[in-house]
């Protein structure tokens with residue numbers, strides 16, 4: 001009888017197109033058998049009884065910041081990847097900034113890659129940065145294997161990653177188009193955000209609401225308008241990060257219809273929290289773009305359900321706990337710790353509360369991320385030959401997120417105390433159990 005690496009029996013498999021019962025066998029990290037329940041005549045070193053559980057392709061988080069090297073006191077690949085495993089994420093793309101020095105040339109890429117290889121318990125790829133004066137590094141970064149390039153259209157929050165004015169964007173995009181790469185952008189208007197923030201501070205308007213209003217949806221719209229025009233001019237593929245409003249999504253949809261190669265993501269925090277919660281929670285819920293009024297949150301769900309949003313990523317951007325405090329909200333680090341909770345948010349608020357189809361959830365969290373960044377069908381799906389990256393979920397188990405559940409370097413998150421329905425029972429990366437809810441192992 002065959003002895004495989006892993007077998008999961010009697011599980012409900014969910015892909016972006018169907019839901020079915022199966023037995024599944026894994027060898028050397030790949031799916032080798034996918035059969036009707038009961039006909040798989042084999043054994044395995046690891047056997048999991050999947051009855052009552054749903055098996056999804058592992059989540060692919062295309063946007064997060066693990067801050068290593070240079071700011072490992074903030075997070076790091078070990079704690080970061082353990083958090084992802086606990087949240088059902090099996091592949092992540094680390095952003096070029098918040099690590100220090102940022103990933104803007106081959107030397108820094110190699111350093112970060114070495115650290116990630118040693119420490120991460122799930123698969124990963126690295127973003128490279130587009131910043132003023134690194135045009136000549138883009139090809140090297142591309143050859144090194146970056147998943148894409150990232151630029152900021154407004155100040156990034158760290159001094160070491162400089163934002164791009166129009167000339168940097170245009171020249172960078174020409175080059176990236178030649179390389180057949182993709183540019184991800186943080187799209188907020190630097191001018192508008194600076195002017196409004198300055199004015200608010202001068203007038204002593206420093207509440208949470210004032211912060212949100214100093215970074216209005218219009219500032220996202222202005223930046224998106226500009227980057228779409230540059231994409232049209234240069235032919236560069238683009239990905240718009242962390243959009244907070246359907247108004248922005250609508251503009252991007254128009255551009256898609258006009259033939260521009262653009263995709264858009266939103267984040268769990270824009271789907272979960274509104275400005276009301278931001279006012280209650282305060283600093284821990286500060287991010288940029290900021291959280292929006294409740295009607296915007298509802299509209300964003302409409303957009304998600306209507307298929308107007310390509311994918312959901314965490315934009316996990318932790319910092320030292322002391323940086324999440326300040327005299328006013330304007331002085332606090334902008335970034336939310338949330339990468340462990342993405343799937344929980346979509347299951348609870350999406351599937352259970354708003355009837356989001358599980359197949360659509362798989363599309364948003366796994367299939368589209370894999371397709372957009374050319375990892376499909378090796379990743380993002382459940383079929384013979386694909387990587388055995390899975391998350392097994394009990395759809396109906398409820399829990400309240402506690403501080404001690406968090407695997408982050410610093411156990412702080414605006415999601416602590418929230419009630420979720422749908423619990424991760426196992427996470428499997430290339431056939432290896434990297435998270436087990438019972439024994440709580442999160443290492444290889």
Ligand SMILES: NC(=O)N[C@H]1NC(=O)NC1=O
Nearest residue numbers: 156157287288317334335
């Ligand atoms: N530097 C950094 O991580 N910034 C991120 N944080 C956030 O809330 N939005 C961002 O772009």
Ligand SMILES: [Zn+2]
Nearest residue numbers: 186241242288
């Ligand atoms: Zn950003």
Ligand SMILES: [Zn+2]
Nearest residue numbers: 065095315317
């Ligand atoms: Zn980010």
